[in-house]
Amino acid sequence: METADVVIIGSGIVGSSVAYHLAQQGCTNVLVIEREAHQGKGSTGKSMGGVRAQFSTPVNIQMSKYSIDFFSKFDEVIGHPADYRAHGYLFCATNQNHLAYLKANRERQNALGVTNVEWVTAEDIVKMVPQLRADDILGGTFCPTDGFVDPHSVMMGFMLNAREKGARLWLDTEVTGIEVENDQIKTVNTSRGSISTRIVVNAAGAWAAKIAEMAGAELPVEPLRRQLVPTEPFDQLPQRFPMVIDMSTGFHFRREGKGILLAWNDPKETPGFKTEFDTTFVEKILTRAASRVPVLAEAGVNPRRAWAGLYEMTPDHHAIIGPAPTVEGLYFVNGFSGHGVMHSPASGRVAADLILNGHSNLIDATQLGVERFKEGKLLEETAIL
């Protein structure tokens, strides 16, 4: 039978980062299993690629800080481009609650070493993006090192580097079962045969609850559809501008090549494995877009170029990273709730630390353990995009 020190299920950006960080720390007998013929067919290939340190909870701020620093050195360290573009994130507040929220976040970010989040006035905002309707904007925050990466390229970089160090990747291979003996991981069964191992990393994204169930463990991760709409080439907005977040509706947008990428999370969306794009979404998002950026009413949209993907949601919108309490050798790196790309460097590092050393110096990982849901120790992040 095939053997591996660690089997990682899922080769998206998270599984790839875990493989890289394990190999980097000397654990190279790692086998990554992916059911698709290519990497990136899950949520990673559907992502908007946004990275930001502007979060509200300390653990998310810490994960972002480490990750953005990593992205800034990625090409050199990994030997593959991340295409990190530090164009910033600009939050636009339209009421006093938004302002108070941004102020409290900024203090927390500052205390944790993210010292470059600037307080901006409505006038500053209009200077950055003159096409915004700003009559109701009261101010906001801007962090110049927030920005974008190419999620596919980051994923490939992590995996190529891990494979150079000895990790293996089996594509076109579905995990069909996990055998546990005396509460300890024993075998992973796949469509290509069985693998004997004592450690399994669940990096199966939106499908992670099913993998946990195979080992008899519980994991509160639910799929939730998110849809993105690119415009046709559009030159009535600057060539370079930050990700802009209209806090009054949650509508946000950024430049993507010659066009603009429009995003809005419909609060009426319900959980489920829905990956088809709903064409009625175009009108909903364009209404919000034109309300904040009137020139966007003139943008062309081809619904066939729009797409949908899955967020992997947890009840408190924070990741679950750490060992499964009831199955020895099973580790979760799941439930990123829409932040899996930006947090991929930190999550791979923390997972590798926990597997190899039992603790991580990067963050207090116990707060991300799955036990928090049973113990009622939920973390609440409100800055979810």
Ligand SMILES: Cc1cc2nc3c(=O)[nH]c(=O)nc-3n(C[C@H](O)[C@H](O)[C@H](O)COP(=O)(O)OP(=O)(O)OC[C@H]3O[C@@H](n4cnc5c(N)ncnc54)[C@H](O)[C@@H]3O)c2cc1C
């Ligand atoms: C529209 C949209 C926009 C987003 N925008 C952002 C953003 O701006 N910034 C950000 O940080 N995040 C964003 N996200 C979230 C981000 O894409 C995810 O959090 C991240 O990609 C999760 O990576 P992953 O590797 O855990 O999951 P995935 O990329 O989904 O990888 C999981 C892999 O597991 C495989 N798998 C599942 N079951 C099995 C099995 N039984 N056997 C073998 N393989 C299996 C799947 O095929 C898949 O390849 C966005 C998501 C969407 C949908």
